[in-house]
Amino acid sequence: MTTTKPSVAKAGGLRRSLGGNVRQYGIIGALLVIVLLFQVLTDGKLLLPNNVASLVQQNAYVMILAIGMVMVIVAGHIDLSVGSLVAFIGGVSALAMKDAGLPWLLAVLLGIVLGAVVGAWQGFWVAYVGIPAFIVTLAGMLIFRGFAILLVGVTVSSFPGAFVEISNGSLPNFLGFVANRDVVTLAIGGIAIAAIVLSQLRARRTLLRHELHVEPFGAFVAKIVVISVLIGALAWILAGSAGGTPIVLVIVGVLIVAYSFLMGRTVFGRHIYAIGGNLHAAILSGVDTRRVNFWIFVNMGALAGVAAIVTTSRAGAAVAAAGQNFELDAIAACFIGGTAVTGGVGRVSGAIVGALIMGVLNIGLSIMSVDPAWQQAIKGLVLLLAVAFDLLSKRRGR
Amino acid sequence: MSSNNVVLEMRGITKTFPGVKALQDVTLQVTKGEVRAICGENGAGKSTLMKVLSGVYPHGSYDGTILFEGEPCEFRTIRDSEERGIVIIHQELALSPYLSIAENIFLGNEQATRGVIDWTKTNAEAAKLLARVGLEESPDTKILDLGVGKQQLVEIAKALSKRVKLLILDEPTAALNDDDSEHLLDLLRSLQGQGITSIIISHKLNEIAAIADSTTIIRDGQTIETLDMRGAERVSEERIIRGMVGRSLDNRFPERTPHIGEEVLRIEDWTVHHPIDTERVVVDHANLHVRRGEVVGIAGLMGAGRTELAMSVFGRSYGTKISGRLVKNGQPIAPGNVREAIRHGIAYVSEDRKKYGLNLIDDIKRNITASALGKVARWGVMDASGETRVAGKFRTDMNIKAPTVDVVTGTLSGGNQQKVVLSKWIFTDPDVLILDEPTRGIDVGAKYEIYTIINALAESGKAVIVISSELPELLGICDRIYALSQGRITGEVSREDFTQEGLMHYMTMEREVSR
Numbered sequence: 001m002t003t004t005k006p007s008v009a010k011a012g013g014l015r016r017s018l019g020g021n022v023r024q025y026g027i028i029g030a031l032l033v034i035v036l037l038f039q040v041l042t043d044g045k046l047l048l049p050n051n052v053a054s055l056v057q058q059n060a061y062v063m064i065l066a067i068g069m070v071m072v073i074v075a076g077h078i079d080l081s082v083g084s085l086v087a088f089i090g091g092v093s094a095l096a097m098k099d100a101g102l103p104w105l106l107a108v109l110l111g112i113v114l115g116a117v118v119g120a121w122q123g124f125w126v127a128y129v130g131i132p133a134f135i136v137t138l139a140g141m142l143i144f145r146g147f148a149i150l151l152v153g154v155t156v157s158s159f160p161g162a163f164v165e166i167s168n169g170s171l172p173n174f175l176g177f178v179a180n181r182d183v184v185t186l187a188i189g190g191i192a193i194a195a196i197v198l199s200q201l202r203a204r205r206t207l208l209r210h211e212l213h214v215e216p217f218g219a220f221v222a223k224i225v226v227i228s229v230l231i232g233a234l235a236w237i238l239a240g241s242a243g244g245t246p247i248v249l250v251i252v253g254v255l256i257v258a259y260s261f262l263m264g265r266t267v268f269g270r271h272i273y274a275i276g277g278n279l280h281a282a283i284l285s286g287v288d289t290r291r292v293n294f295w296i297f298v299n300m301g302a303l304a305g306v307a308a309i310v311t312t313s314r315a316g317a318a319v320a321a322a323g324q325n326f327e328l329d330a331i332a333a334c335f336i337g338g339t340a341v342t343g344g345v346g347r348v349s350g351a352i353v354g355a356l357i358m359g360v361l362n363i364g365l366s367i368m369s370v371d372p373a374w375q376q377a378i379k380g381l382v383l384l385l386a387v388a389f390d391l392l393s394k395r396r397g398r
Numbered sequence: 399m400s401s402n403n404v405v406l407e408m409r410g411i412t413k414t415f416p417g418v419k420a421l422q423d424v425t426l427q428v429t430k431g432e433v434r435a436i437c438g439e440n441g442a443g444k445s446t447l448m449k450v451l452s453g454v455y456p457h458g459s460y461d462g463t464i465l466f467e468g469e470p471c472e473f474r475t476i477r478d479s480e481e482r483g484i485v486i487i488h489q490e491l492a493l494s495p496y497l498s499i500a501e502n503i504f505l506g507n508e509q510a511t512r513g514v515i516d517w518t519k520t521n522a523e524a525a526k527l528l529a530r531v532g533l534e535e536s537p538d539t540k541i542l543d544l545g546v547g548k549q550q551l552v553e554i555a556k557a558l559s560k561r562v563k564l565l566i567l568d569e570p571t572a573a574l575n576d577d578d579s580e581h582l583l584d585l586l587r588s589l590q591g592q593g594i595t596s597i598i599i600s601h602k603l604n605e606i607a608a609i610a611d612s613t614t615i616i617r618d619g620q621t622i623e624t625l626d627m628r629g630a631e632r633v634s635e636e637r638i639i640r641g642m643v644g645r646s647l648d649n650r651f652p653e654r655t656p657h658i659g660e661e662v663l664r665i666e667d668w669t670v671h672h673p674i675d676t677e678r679v680v681v682d683h684a685n686l687h688v689r690r691g692e693v694v695g696i697a698g699l700m701g702a703g704r705t706e707l708a709m710s711v712f713g714r715s716y717g718t719k720i721s722g723r724l725v726k727n728g729q730p731i732a733p734g735n736v737r738e739a740i741r742h743g744i745a746y747v748s749e750d751r752k753k754y755g756l757n758l759i760d761d762i763k764r765n766i767t768a769s770a771l772g773k774v775a776r777w778g779v780m781d782a783s784g785e786t787r788v789a790g791k792f793r794t795d796m797n798i799k800a801p802t803v804d805v806v807t808g809t810l811s812g813g814n815q816q817k818v819v820l821s822k823w824i825f826t827d828p829d830v831l832i833l834d835e836p837t838r839g840i841d842v843g844a845k846y847e848i849y850t851i852i853n854a855l856a857e858s859g860k861a862v863i864v865i866s867s868e869l870p871e872l873l874g875i876c877d878r879i880y881a882l883s884q885g886r887i888t889g890e891v892s893r894e895d896f897t898q899e900g901l902m903h904y905m906t907m908e909r910e911v912s913r
Contacts, residue, residue, distance in 0.1 A: 209783070210783055265782070266775075266779050267779075268778060270764070270780060273757075273760065273764075277758070281753075281757055282757070284712075284754050284755070285768045285769040344757070
């Protein structure tokens, strides 16, 4: 019997290394197909520079929330309160600027800190009292929506210009233009490509040095070329938009890089996966599960603060009804992006791609002036199909 | 065996999974009314064979023929086989915890008239069946209020409700204590008297010797031999083991010359209460110690408080109102959580590696480093290649059978999973290792490897505490054994005085005040 075991294990290992990548490529492939589909359906309007820029600006909040949500879900929880939090924190920041006359930068900071504090409140109940996150954040959803309505009786608007710029402005074009394209944007694209190529090469070298399994060189090159072309194309298109690189894209980009690192390369990230994979084993391995759970919610709150700033800035106004259904957008993005409902599995990059799929659907259907009611129904269907596809492919793999 | 008495005949059964031939030309003949034991190492194909027989693997997914009571069978589902009177009871019991005994017995077979359940009839029928299996519980007791032993009896009652002719039990006593096992075996004998044939898959060789009329040995997906257990010549356990492993295991335990040093850990006056029923004393003023290079056993029946003792010492992972002292290397310590226990050099390998030991959806390397991430991280950032290197060394040293350390632990065999858990705790560099049932559910060959690892740990100066339900195992590997009964240390025996009878005497002391 010992003779059969290695081959079984090998098959599992191969399937995993392949399967993980196939899943990752599959979701990116799905995004590309949807982009191309809408490019055709909208007669090429989807990828017009200004549409791409507003795609980023309008969906930044989903990506920001999805980053926090993927951590929450991987750890085996859920957060239903982030939509209400966006309204509440947006309202507080807006009033801080309008009524208390706080400088816009301090108002931004206040929003993020307030988010962290609210996150700590929810984290306390989840981590230290042991109430399921579903209940705690359902309560939070009601509580903070209520606070938002109390606080923001009438729409608060006319903020300082710099604040509105966060979600509507672009990086200054101080390097001028080449062929009518913003050089700053092109430079950022170039730097991003160089960074990705270098880090991929380094990772591959490390694997090879330890004589570990690497993908064939051809596939490796193909992957890098595809990624580079995609980033290059995005930079090229954005460089042709009215403003160049949206400021909010920089914010989102920094968050993606930072949180991918946090989840993939740090002890804290490892603990999150351990808790979601097997809570009992994590406890008996000495993981301070309560502390980790607490900080996951603090972090989610802080990111909800960032999303609140971005949303309020984008709208140029704070209203009590802001952030409606944002939690569902973020959760859907995570699940489309391959996060496991049962926890333990999920990546920031997957959630971002999931958010982009939702975003492309949003803007594509809007350009085609599809009834918002139908838009919602279509998004629901896409979520269901994405998860069903994931489940079926896993079942076949087994 | 006269052929007209053959109730079941399986001929030329071959079953392949992608890449693996699980069964190869297996032949099995079972006589009416006998108790047949099926033995084999884990992965030998026993469970696969039973799944073929019961229709879990439908007809057409395997080659060969099955004749039951002389008629060919082509089962597509479990329901088909149950209609013919073949019922399989799996190791993991399939009862619904929040439903009553009666509801469970008739689940899928409800006693109803025109779709409305007749509760009087349901409960009355259930009561009759409970009487037949000797379970004195009301039919409306909920399953979650029953112990594993009684749940097993409910499963058998459920089988009887289906007018079972051939009862298949997959490791029925693996989770039972000795009393419950004894009762179950008695029940099988009385069912035998009622003309019911049984097939029992078991790892417990003494049990097989007690109950089976004949034993079929399966190795590497093939039937090796069938031994007549009621013949003139007694079939010894060694004889069965020889058949199972295809080699003689005269030495089931590797040799070791102990080099015992100074005391490492002393547990004094240790008392633990039940976490929910806080009045109940689970560990009662226990005193024990372990020295460098020593392997100390803790023997005790199910429910004696062995795991509770170990886990309460391991950073108070179990119990409330814990009192007593821990002395490590002469210094008093008081680890209040798992992290502190690890820092004090204590490691605990759980009895249930799937539930408490491993993250089954993650790979080998991440499991191995899970308890000591700080050793492969700087400023909270993981050193990925360092981690791979560490895991790779353990894979080689511990002989974990996997092509790389990126293999998901859920796909490994029990023995290899256990080696991963052991690696994880050795990586924390402990002074004291508490191993709770380190060889449970793993096959004979892998057990030997685990014993070798334990010996090596002791040789390297670690203090090792082994908790085991298998007395021969404790006698084989320990230098000293404590017997635990109802939370009290009732005896301490050194190697030169080891006897099973002596230990069993201590383990059963004062049992009359049982709960």
